[in-house]
Amino acid sequence: MNRREFIKTAAVAGAGLLVLPGGVRGGENAPSNKLNVALIGVWGRGLAHYDSLSSENVVALCDVNEKRFPDALKRFPNAKTYVDWRKCLDQKGLDAVVCCTADHTHAFIANWALNRDLHVYMEKPLAISVEESRVARANWLKKKAKLATQVGMQRHAMQNFNRVRELVRDGAIGQLTAAYAWGDRQIRRPGYLPAEGQPPEGFHFDLWLGPSPDHPYNPGYFSGGAGMNCLSWNMYWDFGAGQIGDMGSHTMDLLWNAVDAGLPTSAEAKGEKFNPDVTPVECESHFDHPANDWRGPIRVSWYQGGAMPASPKPYVDLKKIDHGAMFKGTKGYVIADFGSRILLPFGDDSDLTYYKVRAKDAVLPPLGHFQKQWFDACKNPSLKTACDFEYSGNMIEQLLLGLVAYRVGKKLEYDGTTGRVTNCPEANELLSRKYRPGWTLNG
Numbered sequence: 385m386n387r388r389e390f391i392k393t394a395a396v397a398g399a400g401l402l403v404l405p406g407g408v409r410g411g412e413n414a415p416s417n418k419l420n421v422a423l424i425g426v427w428g429r430g431l432a433h434y435d436s437l438s439s440e441n442v443v444a445l446c447d448v449n450e451k452r453f454p455d456a457l458k459r460f461p462n463a464k465t466y467v468d469w470r471k472c473l474d475q476k477g478l479d480a481v482v483c484c485t486a487d488h489t490h491a492f493i494a495n496w497a498l499n500r501d502l503h504v505y506m507e508k509p510l511a512i513s514v515e516e517s518r519v520a521r522a523n524w525l526k527k528k529a530k531l532a533t534q535v536g537m538q539r540h541a542m543q544n545f546n547r548v549r550e551l552v553r554d555g556a557i558g559q560l561t562a563a564y565a566w567g568d569r570q571i572r573r574p575g576y577l578p579a580e581g582q583p584p585e586g587f588h589f590d591l592w593l594g595p596s597p598d599h600p601y602n603p604g605y606f607s608g609g610a611g612m613n614c615l616s617w618n619m620y621w622d623f624g625a626g627q628i629g630d631m632g633s634h635t636m637d638l639l640w641n642a643v644d645a646g647l648p649t650s651a652e653a654k655g656e657k658f659n660p661d662v663t664p665v666e667c668e669s670h671f672d673h674p675a676n677d678w679r680g681p682i683r684v685s686w687y688q689g690g691a692m693p694a695s696p697k698p699y700v701d702l703k704k705i706d707h708g709a710m711f712k713g714t715k716g717y718v719i720a721d722f723g724s725r726i727l728l729p730f731g732d733d734s735d736l737t738y739y740k741v742r743a744k745d746a747v748l749p750p751l752g753h754f755q756k757q758w759f760d761a762c763k764n765p766s767l768k769t770a771c772d773f774e775y776s777g778n779m780i781e782q783l784l785l786g787l788v789a790y791r792v793g794k795k796l797e798y799d800g801t802t803g804r805v806t807n808c809p810e811a812n813e814l815l816s817r818k819y820r821p822g823w824t825l826n827g
């Protein structure tokens with residue numbers, strides 16, 4: 385059993401055996417087993433966490449928009465409220481943080497929380513620069529024996545993720561040689577929005593900007609519905625990583641779960657004309673990954689905004705899959721969306737005799753409830769989470785490196801140990817972001 389399969393089995397086998405960091409044991413609902421949680425970003429995506437959070441003690445609520453507090457307090461009446469997450473994280477007695485803020489603050493909040501010995505559930509994406517993702521991953525790896533992390537790629541709990549993994553891992557397509565993921569969400573914006581009006585009373589726009597460079601207020605950044613407002617800001621370079629951080633996190637996860645990759649050794653990308661304000665809509669990026677203990681070297685590709693991999697057969701119209709993944713092997717293809725998959729053997733010897741379907745008792749068990757997997761791991765450090773900061777950090781670092789390759793327009797050679805591009809000095813300048821004075825990534 386390799387690491388991914390161990391994590392999935394251990395997480396299921398261990399559920400219910402709860403041990404607090406202090407060694408307190410109890411039934412799942414015993415008061416002694418409840419976590420003291422801070423929810424940062426209480427509206428929008430934050431609302432989606434209310435039901436699972438209700439099994440714990442929500443003791444702190446933080447939002448840059450004070451108008452969001454009255455409703456949140458109805459659900460979590462014992463919580464203190466904050467507008468600045470830095471102050472919130474210093475509340476005494478916290479165990480854990482669930483963070484649903486805008487993407488440009490994710491790595492900051494992750495690092496500050498880990499540095500205060502708090503478990504972290506971070507909405508995707510973990511980071512919007514290569515450096516941010518590396519720092520968050522490194523901070524967690526130092527503390528992984530006692531802290532649990534999870535990035536909000538909750539589709540990972542869909543059972544199809546395991547079925548796709550089993551097909552690829554067990555040789556249904558022979559030896560894996562390449563894997564492709566794509567997303568077709570296309571939201572076009574010309575550039576940052578012009579100054580318009582004043583932030584409404586109680587809305588701390590300067591705190592919303594946080595570490596990012598100054599931009600004037602415009603209500604257009606905040607005009608989306610609950611859980612969709614990220615589509616009003618996540619395409620701007622200073623606030624997000626476009627579709628990579630949005631649906632790309634979910635869809636690359638479907639691929640990533642099946643290939644057991646770490647960091648790539650190269651990245652190359654091409655796309656529409658560079659816009660200094662807005663991340664590209666149409667873009668494709670390609671990465672070389674070395675062999676591991678069960679497969680040879682592979683090429684991983686990401687396509688977005690209309691760019692698509694070629695279909696292996698004209699009768700399979702990949703464009704009909706808005707967000708999908710495809711795996712190419714020496715004897716065929718697996719093509720999948722989040723909930724289903726097809727197997728397409730090819731070649732004269734693709735008779736499937738080389739492939740043995742798993743015995744029922746070797747089928748990967750369901751992950752269960754994705755947020756609960758993290759709660760359980762917070763309470764029992766021997767339990768693992770599926771989308772911890774190593775798995776998710778490697779995944780997003782690769783995709784963000786692809787954006788750097790797109791910007792310099794060259795094939796980059798990458799040293800994942802040092803986090804440096806070895807053949808293009810100007811690319812190294814783009815691995816990190818410049819922050820406003822007063823904001824520290826690893827504070």
Ligand SMILES: NC(=O)c1ccc[n+]([C@@H]2O[C@H](COP(=O)([O-])OP(=O)(O)OC[C@H]3O[C@@H](n4cnc5c(N)ncnc54)[C@H](O)[C@@H]3O)[C@@H](O)[C@H]2O)c1
Pocket residue numbers: 424425426427428429430446447448449452467469484485486487489507508509536537538591592594610611612613614615629630
């Ligand atoms: N896992 C998923 O399926 C999924 C779905 C939707 C959104 N998301 C993620 O959730 C995050 C939030 O997305 P959204 O659409 O809810 O955005 P949003 O703009 O509505 O923000 C959510 C809440 O966070 C608050 N907030 C923003 N920045 C803050 C800060 N620095 N400190 C405190 N509060 C802050 C906002 O005021 C709002 O109440 C994004 O990172 C997005 O990628 C994940």
